[in-house]
Every structure is written in structure tokens, then in C-alpha cells.
Amino acid sequence: MSTQDHAVHVHRDDVGARMGMWLFLFTELLLFGGLFFLYSVYRFVNQEQFHIAAKELNTLVGTFNTIILLTSSLTMALSIAAIQRNNKSLSVFFQGITILLAFGFLINKYFEWSIKFHHGIYPGSEILTSKLKGEILFFGLYYVMTGLHGLHVIIGIVLIGFMTRLTMKNVINQNSYVKLEAAGLYWHLVDIIWIFLFPLFYLIT
Amino acid sequence: MENHDTHTEHKPHGYGVYLVVWLGLLALTALTVTVAGINFGGLTVTTALLVASVKSYLVLKIFMHLGAEQKVFKLFIVVALFFIIVSFVLLFSDYSFI
Numbered sequence: 001m002s003t004q005d006h007a008v009h010v011h012r013d014d015v016g017a018r019m020g021m022w023l024f025l026f027t028e029l030l031l032f033g034g035l036f037f038l039y040s041v042y043r044f045v046n047q048e049q050f051h052i053a054a055k056e057l058n059t060l061v062g063t064f065n066t067i068i069l070l071t072s073s074l075t076m077a078l079s080i081a082a083i084q085r086n087n088k089s090l091s092v093f094f095q096g097i098t099i100l101l102a103f104g105f106l107i108n109k110y111f112e113w114s115i116k117f118h119h120g121i122y123p124g125s126e127i128l129t130s131k132l133k134g135e136i137l138f139f140g141l142y143y144v145m146t147g148l149h150g151l152h153v154i155i156g157i158v159l160i161g162f163m164t165r166l167t168m169k170n171v172i173n174q175n176s177y178v179k180l181e182a183a184g185l186y187w188h189l190v191d192i193i194w195i196f197l198f199p200l201f202y203l204i205t
Numbered sequence: 206m207e208n209h210d211t212h213t214e215h216k217p218h219g220y221g222v223y224l225v226v227w228l229g230l231l232a233l234t235a236l237t238v239t240v241a242g243i244n245f246g247g248l249t250v251t252t253a254l255l256v257a258s259v260k261s262y263l264v265l266k267i268f269m270h271l272g273a274e275q276k277v278f279k280l281f282i283v284v285a286l287f288f289i290i291v292s293f294v295l296l297f298s299d300y301s302f303i
Contacts, residue, residue: 026285035298059238067234072224073227074223074227076268077223077267077268157287181270184252192264203241204241
């Protein structure tokens, strides 16, 4: 690559680091992509039953969580903009807000799932297994896909938490913030996945 | 392209750009929720996926700085999207006959 020379500082290749992160994100795409394929086929084969099952989901909670996650993506991007301008405390502040919003998302999810569990809708429950095949598939996919996404949110919290610590210790600074960028890329991917999960599960009318 | 090769030298987005994109994303969310309330039949899913794609494009281009990256990053995305589309086409070439 002809541009490589410019990217290398002393022993550093930020472009390469970001490229590595992007390649990792593509493996995530494979992971979720398979589930999206599964969803599309099952929905195509069981259209009516998917519509009936989706009525159980609360659109308001889904919309609220979408807003939370979009806002957390904003604060993540802003934290990088702040460190680029050598504003360490502002960057730490935005990272903190991102983590708080991520927790907010999970708390919402917790209540949402508990209500479902309370209504007897959880994998393997008597009420769920007595429903039609398409409805069982819908809830199976709902729990697996939003569950896997939720796991990514938890990983994201840990990751950003480490970055906040590194920023406070000046390891991440105006001249070297590729770690924070990589964490940001991960966080935005989690957001993009939710952007697709939200209409596919909550907005089937 | 040149100005993005050296990280410390490229001109980063201002805070305002991110705020505008965020507002755009919220507006698109409002749009997709509203449209879902109206029954367009088969078009509902298409609209939802279209809006989701526009939102993803904004996140990729601005939040993930793809607009400022080297060409090879964009090539990655194009290749990935190409294979996703191919997979969907092949998948539904089987199932649409049921």
C-alpha cells in the first residue's frame, strides 16, 4: 500500500489498527447476518403468525431504547471529537454518558423481558409452546437476537469503561486515540444492529 | 485522501456535525414509527428497511468516519454488502416458490 508510509509514526499504524477493527466488525456481521437470514425466511413462511406475535411487544419501549442507543452513539462520537481537540475531561464526560445510556438500555430491556416472563412468554414455557409454530419462532428469534445484541451492549460497556480509564491515565490522548476510535466503531456497530432489529421486531403491524 | 493518512493531521468533524446527524437519526426513527402505524401492506417492511438503511448509512459515514477513511475501507463495505445481497437473493430464490 503506497500510503502506508504516511500512516506509520514511530512504531504505530493507526490506519492498520482501524482496518483490523473493521475486519473484526465484519465477523460480527456474519454472526448477526446468519440470524437475520433465519429471521427473513421464517417471517416469509409465517407472515400472519409473526404479525400476531409481534403485537405482544411494546413499541413504545422499543422506540425509547432506540432513542437511548442513538444518543449513546452520539456521545461516543463526541468523546472522540473532544479528545481530538485535547479536551480530556469532556471526552471522559461523554464516555461516562455513553456508559450510563448503555445501562439505561439494559435496564429497559430487563423490565421488558421480565414482563414477558411474567406473562409466561419465555423459551420453553407452557404458554409459549402452546402457541402456533410461527409465534414460537418469532419469540425464539426475539430472545436470541435481542439477547445476543444485549450481550454486545454489556461487552461495549466494559470496553468503553476501559477506554475511560485509559483516557484518565493519559494513555489515550490527543496524539494517540486509536483505541478509543476502535471502541467507538464497536459501539456504533451495536447501534446499527439495533437500527435493524427495532423495525423487524417492534414495528410489524 | 492524503490528509487522512496521518491521523494527527486530518481535520476532524466538528461537534455540530454529530448533533445534526443525531437529529436526523431521531427524525428518521419518528418517521419509521409513524409509517409502521399506517398499513401499506407489503410496502411497510420495505419502507422500514429503507429507513433503517439510510440510518445505517449516516452512522457509517459520519459516526464511524467512513467518509474520511481510505478507499480500501469503502471497498470492504461494498464487498460485504455484495455478499449479503447475493446470499439474500439465493435464499429467496429457493423460498419464494413455496
